Each structure stands twice: as structure tokens, then as C-alpha cells.
Amino acid sequence: MNKQRMPAVVVRETGKKGDWNELSIEEVPLPQVKQDEVIVQVHACSVNRADLLQRRGLYPPPLGASSIMGLDFAGTITEVGSNVEGWEPWAKVFGITAGGGYGRYVAVPAAHLVPIPANLSFVDAAAAAEVFFTAFLNIFLEAMIESGETLLIHGGGSGVGTAAIQLARAAAVRVIVTAGSEDKLQRCLELGAAHGINYKEQDFAAEVLELTEGRGVDVILDWIGASYLEKHLRILKTRGRLVLIGLMGGTRTEIQLPVVLTKRLRIIGSVLRSQSDKEKAALVRAFTDWVLPLLESGKVRPVVDRVFPIDKVEEAHQYMLAGEHFGKLVLTW
Ligand SMILES: NC(=O)c1ccc[n+]([C@@H]2O[C@H](COP(=O)([O-])OP(=O)(O)OC[C@H]3O[C@@H](n4cnc5c(N)ncnc54)[C@H](OP(=O)(O)O)[C@@H]3O)[C@@H](O)[C@H]2O)c1
Incomplete structure (x- = not known):
């Protein structure tokens, strides 16, 4: 792989709102780390209902967010910004993002990261994040x-x-x-x-x-x-x-x-995606205090219906559209 580029699911827009635009995996520029951010290599992300709207041009990302689909991620930190304390490369993390989860790498403010508890796989953590x-x-x-x-x-x-x-x-x-x-x-x-x-x-x-x-x-x-x-x-x-x-x-x-x-x-x-970085950081702190211990203890568990390799993303979207699923659909690299 070219070091400055990464694979990501890209929407091929026809330009007409509401069209079921085609998805393809293409090489795109790697996100660059800012001083308060980390870069996460994504191992799994989940399919959310909003993705079906975004691919049809009906739910654009908020200003400043990645145009790549994907509202959550689970993976390992590969790079840490100069102002970031408390996170190191190789740490296993999951969380929410306003965009970019369907890319192989995603840039995330360090204040939005949650550690993956030992009892959860990347698939479980991706399934837990947004929902x-x-x-x-x-x-x-x-x-x-x-x-x-x-x-x-x-x-x-x-x-x-x-x-x-x-x-x-x-x-x-x-x-x-x-x-x-x-x-x-x-x-x-x-x-x-x-x-x-x-x-x-x-x-x-x-x-x-x-x-x-x-x-x-x-x-x-x-x-x-x-x-x-x-x-x-x-x-x-x-x-x-x-x-x-x-x-x-x-x-x-x-x-x-x-x-x-x-x-x-x-x-x-209420919309989670368009919250400011500051609001999300406060939410992540509350989530880490209240929900993470419940996930860690197994008192609550993400429900995974089906896992799809990332190149089967179209199949995953069709499956969600059909409405037969119970719980989450997860995409893996
Ligand atoms: N505002 C936010 O921040 C935010 C964040 C995340 C999600 N959401 C929204 O939350 C919703 C769920 O997201 P998801 O990803 O979990 O979607 P999902 O797994 O695809 O689930 C959609 C659900 O809607 C139910 N449903 C559809 N029409 C219904 C009706 N008339 N009466 C009762 N239930 C009905 C379906 O029930 P059956 O399958 O049993 O028919 C299905 O369980 C979506 O609308 C999504 O956009 C909002």
C-alpha cells in the first residue's frame, strides 16, 4: 500500500438526491493527525441506519467531518498527536465519529476514545459504539x-x-x-x-x-x-x-x-453526529463512567446479527434494508 493512501468505501454519486449510489473500495488520502488527535487503524465498524441515507445523498456529514461514511470504529492506535497524553500506539480503542468509520484509518480526537475492554472483540466493540x-x-x-x-x-x-x-x-x-x-x-x-x-x-x-x-x-x-x-x-x-x-x-x-x-x-x-467536539468529549467521559463498566462486566452486551467483510458492504446495506436483522451488522477489514 502507498503510505500516503489507504483503502476506504467510497460513494460514487450520480448527483441526483435519493439515488441508491454505488459503493466501491478505492484508494483515498490517509487522514493526517492533528495535535489533539490520534490515528486509528480500523479493524471493524458497524452499519447504521443513517449510512443508508448518506449513500443516497440524504444525510451529508457535518462541516469539517470526513466525507467517508461510517459513524463508529474499533481498532488500534497507530499515531498520536503532539498534544495527546494518556494514549499510546497499539492501544485498542473504539468510539463514535461524525464520519470516516468505513476507511482503513480514521483520525479521532483523543478525548473521544474509549478503551476496548478485554472481554470484547473488535467486532463487539464496533457493534457497541454508535448504538x-x-x-x-x-x-x-x-x-x-x-x-x-x-x-x-x-x-x-x-x-x-x-x-x-x-x-x-x-x-x-x-x-x-x-x-x-x-x-x-x-x-x-x-x-x-x-x-x-x-x-x-x-x-x-x-x-x-x-x-x-x-x-x-x-x-x-x-x-x-x-x-x-x-x-x-x-x-x-x-x-x-x-x-x-x-x-x-x-x-x-x-x-x-x-x-x-x-x-x-x-x-x-437529539442528533449525536452533529454535536460539537466538546459536547462529545463530555459524553465520552460520562459513557466511560457509566456504560463501560456495564460492558466490562458483561451486564450489557452488543448484539451482533451478522459480520460482513468490508468488500461485502453492499450486501450488508441490502440486508439492513430488508429489515430482517436483530441487533447489529458489522463490517471488518
Ligand atoms: N439521532 C441520533 O443521534 C441517532 C443515532 C443513531 C441512530 N438513530 C436513528 O435510530 C434509528 C435506529 O437506528 P438503527 O441503526 O438501530 O436501525 P435499524 O437497526 O435498521 O432499525 C430500524 C428499526 O426501526 C423499526 N421500525 C421501522 N418502522 C417502524 C414502525 N412504524 N414502528 C415501530 N418500529 C419501526 C424496525 O422494526 P422491525 O424491524 O421490527 O420492523 C427496526 O427495528 C434510525 O432511525 C436511526 O437513524 C439516530
Whole structure:
């Protein structure tokens, strides 16, 4: 390999937004280390739902981020910036990034690194990164859920869902999930969910009210958005929190505002990727204190559905699109 270049998954854009652009592995410039950064040789990264949008030109990277896809990585440090203390070459690390995970090497601020615990492989660590960060940030830091409260998670069998069920359960939160098949619901119960609702066959809002004796839930982790909003406001308790992290069910809707007022609800929008370096550094510190020990002890575990070699990235994206997966899809070099 030319020392100044590296292989990476590259999107061949047609220029038309929404097209299913082709992916190919090509030689691109190696990222250059800045003084507060390290270079990580990536051994594994995961596929996230957002990647499917990015390849179609519908989710561009934030200003200053790598244009290479990939929101997480697990690998070994190969180079350390001049201001970095506490990290050495060969250390095994994982974490989140606003872009670049699908490259063989990625530049990451040292303050965003998490050490890979001895009980996790590179594949496990890649599977944990984006989704455990997302679940932790939104359930605990944004919604400030407390033990004994009830949480509704849609798509419990997703990457984010499988992480959220386990983290909530570890904090003695009662979890209700939805999923689109009986098999996925069963597996969510095994991960720690108390109740499962098949959203394709049942009215989830009516089921939630029945399961909670009409009281509703304290927190909803929502990436459906518009099509569920009216129901969500209806099934939230007084002072309930809705954390909106995606829009798979549409972007526009109309609601009656009195319910927000009278129940003193909070609707919180949250995107991990566009947080500033400083915000991410604070999040990484909190994650290292709270979530890393749970991963280390095996109390929570990333759920890996399937591992694909990086040259099968198209297959991995098609598999996610088909929606049969439970947990994470991981790409390896
Ligand atoms: N804002 C952020 O910072 C952030 C960060 C990470 C992820 N996200 C978002 O979180 C979501 C999950 O990401 P992922 O990578 O874990 O995706 P994923 O594994 O592909 O999962 C998508 C899930 O959505 C569920 N779903 C689809 N339509 C549904 C509906 N109408 N009702 C209930 N569930 C439905 C699916 O359930 P079934 O398969 O059971 O049908 C599936 O489990 C995505 O929207 C992603 O963009 C946001």
C-alpha cells in the first residue's frame, strides 16, 4: 500500500438526491493527525441506519467531518498527536465519529476514545459504539429517566433498540418494546424487555395504555416521528419525555398543543453526529463512567446479527434494508 493512501468505501454519486449510489473500495488520502488527535487503524465498524441515507445523498456529514461514511470504529492506535497524553500506539480503542468509520484509518480526537475492554472483540466493540452511545445519551442524559419509570422503545430489535433495552433494564427501568415480528419480540423479552407489542398487528398506543392500566409511559425513544406523534403525546404521562432521534415515519404532522401544555410534556430532538467536539468529549467521559463498566462486566452486551467483510458492504446495506436483522451488522477489514 502507498503510505500516503489507504483503502476506504467510497460513494460514487450520480448527483441526483435519493439515488441508491454505488459503493466501491478505492484508494483515498490517509487522514493526517492533528495535535489533539490520534490515528486509528480500523479493524471493524458497524452499519447504521443513517449510512443508508448518506449513500443516497440524504444525510451529508457535518462541516469539517470526513466525507467517508461510517459513524463508529474499533481498532488500534497507530499515531498520536503532539498534544495527546494518556494514549499510546497499539492501544485498542473504539468510539463514535461524525464520519470516516468505513476507511482503513480514521483520525479521532483523543478525548473521544474509549478503551476496548478485554472481554470484547473488535467486532463487539464496533457493534457497541454508535448504538450504546445513542441509547445512553438519549435515555439517561436527555430524558433523564429514573429507576422505576417506564420506557417505550420502538423497533426493539434494531441496533439502538437492543442497546436501549439492556441499558434501561440495568437501571431498573420497566421497558415496553414494539417490533414487527413475534420472533423479534421474543428476543427483546430475552434481552430484558418486560412487554412486547407487534406494531404491525396491534395498535401500540392502545396496548401501552392497557399494559400500564391507563397511566401511560414516562419516556419514549422515538425514531418514527410524524406518523406516531399524536399517539405518543396521548400515551405519555404528566411530565413525560419524548426523545426524537429519527424520522422513519415522516417529517410533517399536525398536533393539538393543549396536551403538551396540560401534561407539561417535553419533546426533545437529539442528533449525536452533529454535536460539537466538546459536547462529545463530555459524553465520552460520562459513557466511560457509566456504560463501560456495564460492558466490562458483561451486564450489557452488543448484539451482533451478522459480520460482513468490508468488500461485502453492499450486501450488508441490502440486508439492513430488508429489515430482517436483530441487533447489529458489522463490517471488518
Ligand atoms: N439521532 C441520533 O443521534 C441517532 C443515532 C443513531 C441512530 N438513530 C436513528 O435510530 C434509528 C435506529 O437506528 P438503527 O441503526 O438501530 O436501525 P435499524 O437497526 O435498521 O432499525 C430500524 C428499526 O426501526 C423499526 N421500525 C421501522 N418502522 C417502524 C414502525 N412504524 N414502528 C415501530 N418500529 C419501526 C424496525 O422494526 P422491525 O424491524 O421490527 O420492523 C427496526 O427495528 C434510525 O432511525 C436511526 O437513524 C439516530
